[in-house]
């Protein structure tokens with residue numbers, strides 16, 4: 073196995089892809105969006121629960137590759153407690169990380185919590201969409217709250 | 220001049236050997252490279268094939284010596300280009316048992332299928348007059364396709380049905396991916412106007428019973444469209460003998476460049492079908508208000524054509540013919556059988572489609588328990604093995620098998636037994652890498 077592959081599939085990622093924190097939809101979400109990655113058939117519905125302008129939880133259901141599942145799980149850990157504005161900032165940061173082609177992001181990486189383990193994905197252009205799926209869903213949820 | 224070793228005669232159906240394949244492989248520049256520190260093992264020819272140097276040379280040579288507009292102009296280069304272009308058509312026609320005027324250039328199989336669908340659509344709103352009556356669809360008419368089609372042979376018929384009010388029906392497949400012929404017999408009848416199906420499945424490698432389906436369709440007066448994308452590159456095809464009305468395939472899957480495809484149609488049908496794309500080069504007389512159209516194939520070849528690609532496709536066919544398509548088919552049959560035997564023996568790996576011992580094409584798709592296809596593909600790529608992951612443009616078929624995606628290994632004349640063994644070996648290591656093997 074190459075070092076790159078080990079970097080892509082770190083143990084934390086494989087664990088999250090199986091444990092799927094936040095898996096299971098709830099009846100009372102404040103926003104919900106469904107995202108599909110047509111190239112490989114990854115699918116995900118992600119719900120946002122907010123109280124007093126702060127994210128209380130993120131819940132989701134979906135099926136897809138280990139990267140997309142782990143990414144949703146990691147996002148579920150990161151999101152609670154963030155203001156809506158902070159959440160938008162983290163999404164932007166994560167997107168920057170994913171498009172860094174392996175270079176990473178310099179400063180603010182602690183803002184992404186454990187999701188920083190997905191940095192290795194940025195070397196695999198074809199997999200960036202997998203990692204982004206849950207984050208794009210959260211972005212769509214936030215947009216619904218604005219509307 | 221790189222050229223396949225002339226080890227064959229026309230009737231030779233003995234499989235290639237690994238030694239011969241290794242010699243052939245030298246003709247393919249793209250196969251001589253390392254990927255992630257390993258010799259590339261290319262098992263994605265079902266998606267697109269690699270190209271031998273003779274094909275690349277043919278395209279380059281056209282631009283270096285003969286580049287010119289075809290069917291127009293009186294100068295020498297134009298005449299040379301036209302001759303090469305039409306010779307290429309003749310080469311394709313010979314290769315599939317057709318006449319030259321039955322071969323229409325398209326950019327790919329997808330365009331060919333849309334050409335038929337839009338021609339029928341145009342007939343259905345009165346274009347083409349009485350000659351085009353047999354292409355008219357209206358409410359109560361039925362188009363029959365199958366559950367196993369590539370989206371290219373499904374979505375155009377969905378759209379055609381929606382535009383004309385016809386009903387689209389699907390022959391289901393059984394748990395092994397074989398067409399339910401009992402259902403086909405019930406479904407195909409006097410309402411059926413068109414039956415469209417693939418010769419060989421790009422997902423399961425199933426070889427469909429063309430003769431039987433043609434008989435059912437023709438008994439009820441329906442037209443037959445054959446998707447030959449996965450057969451034309453891999454097996455001897457005699458479209459006239461198969462008695463299909465239309466057929467399509469893509470050059471890029473048979474050693475030729477992208478951008479060139481073929482539509483075959485029986486000539487009396489092609490001459491009656493209203494055109495799809497219209498414009499220059501396909502007309503007789505044009506006035507400001509209306510135009511007359513040339514007979515086939517030109518009536519379907521509007522605008523500047525894919526000249527270098529057509530010439531390169533002819534070079535690809537020359538290459539395949541020199542190797543011997545019968546021998547290629549026999550070799551791939553060996554590789555396909557080995558793939559299925561190998562995959563089937565792995566715990567947690569399920570082959571989609573026919574199992575061990577059933578005749579199939581040289582490809583196999585699998586579902587790996589607990590590991591998504593995308594991850595399987597990534598793991599194999601790390602070993603330099605190129606496979607296809609996803610739904611392979613056949614979502615309904617994957618749904619039938621209860622999965623959203625699969626991993627497909629598809630072989631061609633440049634793959635050895637060792638290539639097949641490498642992907643089986645890699646597949647066997649996937650589940651423990653991802654921590655799902657017990």
Ligand SMILES: Cc1ncc(COP(=O)(O)O)c(C=O)c1O
Pocket residue numbers: 265266327328329330369371372417419420421446448449469612
């Ligand atoms: C069975 C089948 N039909 C149709 C197509 C479409 O071919 P193209 O994309 O070249 O038009 C393919 C190729 O993927 C195929 O395998």
